[in-house]
Amino acid sequence: MTGAAVLLLDAAGPEAAALARAAADRGHQVHAATVADGPAPAPELAGRVVTDFARPDRAVEEITAYARRRGVGAVLTANEYLTGLAARVCAELGLPGNDPHLAHAARDKAAMASVLTAAGVHVPYTRLVHDDTELHDALADPGVGFPCVIKPVSGAGSAGVTVVTSPAEAAAAADTARTARGRYGDAAAGILVQAYAAGDEYSVESVTQDAVTTHLAVTRKAVTGGARRVETGHSLPVRLPRATETAVHREVDAAIRAVGIRHGASHTEVVIAPDGRCTVIEIAARLGAGHIGVLLQHALGIDVFAALLDVALGRPAALVPTVHGHATVRFVTAPCAGRLTSLAGFPKPGPGVPFVRWRAAIGGLVTAAGVNADRLGAFVVTGPDAAEVERRADLLARQIRVRVVSAPLRTGRT
Ligand SMILES: Nc1ncnc2c1ncn2[C@@H]1O[C@H](COP(=O)(O)OP(=O)(O)OP(=O)(O)O)[C@@H](O)[C@H]1O
Numbered sequence: 001m002t003g004a005a006v007l008l009l010d011a012a013g014p015e016a017a018a019l020a021r022a023a024a025d026r027g028h029q030v031h032a033a034t035v036a037d038g039p040a041p042a043p044e045l046a047g048r049v050v051t052d053f054a055r056p057d058r059a060v061e062e063i064t065a066y067a068r069r070r071g072v073g074a075v076l077t078a079n080e081y082l083t084g085l086a087a088r089v090c091a092e093l094g095l096p097g098n099d100p101h102l103a104h105a106a107r108d109k110a111a112m113a114s115v116l117t118a119a120g121v122h123v124p125y126t127r128l129v130h131d132d133t134e135l136h137d138a139l140a141d142p143g144v145g146f147p148c149v150i151k152p153v154s155g156a157g158s159a160g161v162t163v164v165t166s167p168a169e170a171a172a173a174a175d176t177a178r179t180a181r182g183r184y185g186d187a188a189a190g191i192l193v194q195a196y197a198a199g200d201e202y203s204v205e206s207v208t209q210d211a212v213t214t215h216l217a218v219t220r221k222a223v224t225g226g227a228r229r230v231e232t233g234h235s236l237p238v239r240l241p242r243a244t245e246t247a248v249h250r251e252v253d254a255a256i257r258a259v260g261i262r263h264g265a266s267h268t269e270v271v272i273a274p275d276g277r278c279t280v281i282e283i284a285a286r287l288g289a290g291h292i293g294v295l296l297q298h299a300l301g302i303d304v305f306a307a308l309l310d311v312a313l314g315r316p317a318a319l320v321p322t323v324h325g326h327a328t329v330r331f332v333t334a335p336c337a338g339r340l341t342s343l344a345g346f347p348k349p350g351p352g353v354p355f356v357r358w359r360a361a362i363g364g365l366v367t368a369a370g371v372n373a374d375r376l377g378a379f380v381v382t383g384p385d386a387a388e389v390e391r392r393a394d395l396l397a398r399q400i401r402v403r404v405v406s407a408p409l410r411t412g413r414t
């Protein structure tokens with residue numbers, strides 16, 4: 001082993017596994033901070049500190065003490081809920097990280113709306129409400145209007161987010177937002193009522209090093225319509241008209257600065273209106289989930305996991321594309337809630353299909369997609385030509401047969 005040890009905050013999930021692999025492949029010992037009953041950590045781990053992410057002050061102490069003992073020289077997380085904790089740990093250890101005083105604004109969407117508005121970033125008009133009277137007032141506010149969006153303050157994965165088209169739907173949407181707890185039990189006060197931004201949805205994948213940002217790609221998001229929005233695919237890189245791209249990058253740069261991102265990845269979700277106006281829906285101080293790292297690798301030849309490792313270690317990161325192709329990920333969802341009885345035609349990895357992942361058990365219960373975590377599987381298609389890649393992905397998607405026999409129970413999978 002060579003080089004400093006690397007510490008991941010939470011080591012579960014495909015992005016954390018890829019970071020662990022990138023570090024291990026480059027000769028770094030990989031450690032993780034995990035909760036006691038968390039999912040199985042990545043196989044590369046040299047050791048771990050068990051802590052309670054729901055008690056951040058104590059977690060910072062325990063993690064920094066462990067990191068000092070193990071000679072940790074880089075701290076990273078792919079877990080959106082832990083980006084604030086990562087900033088605090090990096091600051092304590094004197095390692096490259098984000099501003100610990102601003103990091104909460106990339107998690108708490110009420111704080112996000114205020115700091116982004118103060119920084120001149122165009123965001124949806126947002127009201128924080130704590131009770132039915134405030135909810136009623138917010139719905140009557142002409143700045144909100146209908147449709148509007150009711151969402152938790154610190155959610156992720158679209159959990160608890162509802163697009164509401166009339167006052168009659170608001171109470172149920174507010175209950176849904178209130179019950180969507182943060183993963184580590186954070187009891188954020190209130191919920192958000194937000195103006196609806198109409199247009200096409202994109203995200204901007206960026207890496208910032210020493211406060212200098214490189215935008216790696218703009219990603220087009222495919223999202224279900226209706227009250228509950230679930231991402232069904234991502235494609236990158238998208239070529240926007242030059243003036244639109246400049247405007248989008250300007251908004252995203254300002255958002256990155258406003259939430260204190262200095263060293264690390266960001267994933268900024270934007271809506272572009274038909275007139276080209278860009279609204280920032282949210283910014284997260286982490287790499288985009290949903291296999292966006294895999295898309296960057298295949299479409300652009302950028303090993304974003306190695307790059308993020310370099311950023312965290314304070315080394316120059318390689319962020320220039322070496323390939324000029326296109327990649328798309330498609331997610332498979334269940335047509336209805338019930339028991340998954342069969343799956344046919346799911347793509348196999350091969351030429352132009354570098355990645356497939358199926359995670360639902362045949363015979364198990366599934367739900368119709370209401371949040372991102374309800375997705376059953378994913379496959380990636382890549383190649384030199386965007387239109388051809390999209391055509392091939394559409395064709396493969398049409399060949400998949402998911403059979404679900406109606407059953408009344410929810411799976412409880414989140
Ligand atoms: N103000 C808005 N205007 C239009 N659409 C919105 C708005 N807010 C949320 N949405 C839609 O709902 C989806 C989920 O909302 P949001 O991104 O705020 O939640 P999230 O839980 O952080 O989601 P994720 O972690 O999946 O990005 C968005 O991707 C978008 O489709």
Ligand SMILES: [Mg+2]
Nearest residue numbers: 157158269282
């Ligand atoms: Mg989002």
